[in-house]
Amino acid sequence: MTSHAAASGTDAVLRQVLRDVLGLPAHRVEAFTSETGLFGHLPELDSMAVAGLLTEVEDRLGIIIEDDEVDGEMLETYGALLTFVWAKRGG
């Protein structure tokens, strides 16, 4: 897989997980940009929802996310979360 394909695959999976967690229609999540705020910006995205989101990302992408890797910055925007997950996949 080229790194571009891996990156777009990661992007698609991450958008799908956010859709599933937030219960949003596809077009709303497709419109997320790297600046779109997540944890701390979306009131429904509480710690339990974020925990579920991270576990689902782990399961769907076959990665392990350690608790100490998770911080407010990585969860603050869509772009930051995508960059983190992409790096975890060895991008």
Added chain:
Amino acid sequence: MHRVLVLPAWFDEGNKLRHFTVEVMRRLDGSGIDSFLPDLPGCNESPAPLERQTVESWRAEAAEAAWFFSATHVLAIRAAAMIAPDALPGWRYAPLSGSSQLRALLRARVLSAREAGREENREALIGEGRQNGLEVAGYRLGAAMIAGLAEAELPGTAHQRDIAQSDIGGAGLWLRAEPGHDRNQADALAAVLAMELLA
């Protein structure tokens, strides 16, 4: 007559799946299948203290409820697969082990602590929880429950069939940040049960 004991999902997942669970039961009723949804001790309207409950005590209650309602089948949702009465035929919907359930609760606790500027980690929390119990995601669990969950893998089952989320379609509603509903999923799960019971 078919009488299905419905064992609800646990903790936060129970809230997320309550509407879905009741909608599945309505559909079963429409197919002429009776079903029963008891509260686990310490949950919802049960006056028992949650802190005194254990995986074992919930398993005993599930067996008691099966006897009380003269259940012929069981539908165990998510972590309730841990306590489904072994002798009853039935289904385990998207079963979740106790250890996976605890991992999710601890992760939520670590995240909210970090948000509040406190550093916690899972191993230390489990250690503390085994000694003194632990509050996770708003639930005060006793030491025996923490220990029971930490070690609990999904039990084997001779009479119950696992139904995966992919058999139902869509994303599991327990993932939703806010409790949501999807009538197609309720239709699909009820249809699986009704077709097997009425075939």
